[in-house]
Amino acid sequence: MIRFLVLLLVSLFVACYAQNTMEQEISALLNQMTLEEKIGQLNLCTGDFGEQGPFLRDEYKAWIAEGKIGAFLNAFTADFTYNLQKMAVEKSRLKIPLLFGFDVIHGFRTIFPLPLGEAASWDLKAIEKSARISAIEATAAGLHWTFAPMVDIARDPRWGRIAEGAGEDTYLGCLIAKARVRGFQGNDLAAHDTMLACAKHFAAYGAAQAGRDYNIADISDRTLWETYLPPFKASVDAGVETFMTAFNEINGVPCTSSSYLFTELLRNQWGFQGFVVSDYTAINELIPHGVAANGKDAARLALKAGVDMDMQGHLFIKELSILLNEGKIDIKDIDEAVKRILRLKYRLGLFQNPYAYSNVQREKEKTMTKEHLEVALDVAKKSIVLLKNENVLPLSKEIKTLAVLGPLADSQKDLLGCWCGAGDYNHVVSLLKGIQSKVSADTKILHAKGCNILDADEAEQKKALEMAAQADAIIVALGEEAGMSGEAASRSSISIPGKQEEFLKELVKTNKPVVLVLMSGRPLAIPWPAQNVPAILQCFFLGTQGGNAMAEVLFGDYNPSGKLPVTFPRSLGQVPIYYNYKNTGRPVSPDKYTSKYLDVENSPLYPFGFGLSYTKYQYSPLRLEKSYLKKGESLKITVAVKNVGHREGEETVQLYLRDNVASITRPVKELKGFEKILLQSGESREVSFFLTPEDMSFYDKNMKLTIEAGTFTVMVGGDSENLMKAEFEVVD
Secondary structure, eight states: OHHHHHHHHHHHHHHHHHHHHHHHHHHHHHHHOOHHHHHHHTEEEEOEEETTEEEOOHHHHHHHHTTOOOEEESOOSHHHHHHHHHHHHHHSSSOOOOEEEEOOSSBSSSBOOOHHHHHTTTOHHHHHHHHHHHHHHHHHTTOOEEOOOBOOOOOOTTSGGGGGSOOSOHHHHHHHHHHHHHHHHOSOTTSTTOOBOEEEEETTGGGOGGGOTTOOBOOOHHHIIIIISHHHHHHHHTTOOEEEEOSSEETTEEGGGOHIIIIIIIIIITOOOSEEEOOTTTTTTHHHHTSOSSHHHHHHHHHHHTOOBEESOOHHHHHHHHHHHTTSSOHHHHHHHHHHHHHHHHHTTTTTOTTTTOOHHHHHHTSSOHHHHHHHHHHHHHTOEEEEESSOOSOOTTOSEEEEESTTTTOSTGGGOSSOTTOOGGGOOOHHHHHHTTSOTTOEEEEEOOBOSSSBOHHHHHHHHHHHHHOSEEEEEEEOOGGGSSTTOOOSOOSOOTTHHHHHHHHHTTTSOEEEEEEESSOOOOHHHHHHOSEEEEEEOOOTTHHHHHHHHHTTSSOOOOOOSSOBOSSGGGOSOOSSOBOOSSOOOSSSSSSOOSSSOSSOSBOTTOOBOSSOEEEOOOEESOSEEETTOOEEEEEEEEEOSSSOEEEEEEEEEEESSOSSOOBSOEEEEEEEEEEOTTOEEEEEEEEOHHHHOEEOTTSOEEOOSEEEEEEEESSSSSEEEEEEEEEO
């Protein structure tokens, strides 16, 4: 014990000494800086990438020498970043190193499934591992900073950027946010394979009205605090070092000019110590928002709100010195922003060795390694969700004739999805290639597109139907192009695009076993396929190893274990739809005057947490440690889960809670825990959860966290609808 205390005291002393040394050196540097050099640190500019590789505008080269740029985005490769860093260190007066950032969203060179797809794995260790590998590859290419994770909760599938987040649930979103921050940043920022993470977009960007990107978010404080803010707070708790502003406004205030968000909440209440960067030209956009009359006004609002770095807007570099001379900002506003940025450059080790990340040999050794590809395959397999299976899957590898059809069957580029980093589609394994590597040498594979993503092709369809007639089974890959989701990719319809469903109907008419492999960056409304196609796999764009992952599931080498992180609606008219809704005074019932539609059920097509397996799981009744507990006590809940099928499988056991009667209306259920377990055929295992006081608390009418006495319903099962239930009571 004494030895432990001594070591603890020594480590605290070393940490304090290092912190004091850093602050002293930064203060000394700040005292040497001219106003122009200070403002330069707040200026983030973009590099460009052409056929010959990365390049830089001549104007920016001059700015580097003059100390007018603090960071670059879209500038990567070890060679290129080395040369830019050399300009900064050798040509600028104070030799302050540059910071290099990039959108490493779901991989750098090795591309993993879209974040929404990774969330479908419900595997936090796998998600953290994919972020870790992404950081290893990106830092080997000279990068220090990723604009990820996106932690926006999204409940409207029309919004294209739903692809970049963890889905609709706040609890799951918080845990995934923490996993991704840990993966990117590692345990030591000074290690040359770790990078700064960036929680974005602060805040409520996922609540954009009508699912239209960049639109306003008009939500209550309760919704903001209960649904949209927690993943950002979780990111702070995980040690995230940077934040990015959101394009939207909240209740009349554009986020990029919100002092409440960035000063009062993020820094004063949550204690965030890192720096805030605007989204791309978001400061300039305060003018069309209508809160700034001109660029000078916009720069003032953003800086005063607590924004430290201007991404590609050039307003800080143009306007801050003028604003200072006019007395509209204070030098301390600029100095604080500069210090926040310099601290992170210091902690990354850039002052000690500005070229540490720009190592050509490391770039070769750490890019798309065998290990990285194996992890990409593992994560992709875990991200596939089996939506339907009427004894069709898995297919036999010895099948005689197999038709592999559809516009996405041999697509490599689309498998990368949106925001695919520096991924090269030439290295992607398509579905067709994955199938070819999996079946026996005697299997005859027939392939045709059948149609395009957006339009029909009569000749192709005829060819495909002829192949279907010859086949023993049909695999048809339909869905979206990669560019149909992501930023600026909102859709007013969420059905399968173009004429693809018509092609699918013709295939079903053959009466052959049909497997629909659905690829997309969002939930799609697929009522007809759900009713008429015997087997459906949801494959959110799966990345570099996508084809191999799909083949392993199709032929039974891997038993699918993915669970939906977002609700699939029956029709667009149900949107927004999510599992943790609140009841009205007239909940749905057979009576006419209740809250329901005339033409479609209220229930989703596929609920949150849903996903089938090639085996079956049986849940025992719940066992509660006690039926009554005092406020502040925790509760242990235990359930036995048995694999009653004929093969091993992984099941995600999910725990939900409802506060039955409270002073404020509460959701019908909320996810409060989950555990993914592997069970052999016939194996049974007990899973225990611990409900904490925090799990039972909510914001009261005064927006204060509280626990009220009363009854609660606890629910456990394999998705948000098929649940075992029990009750307990909290007493004063």
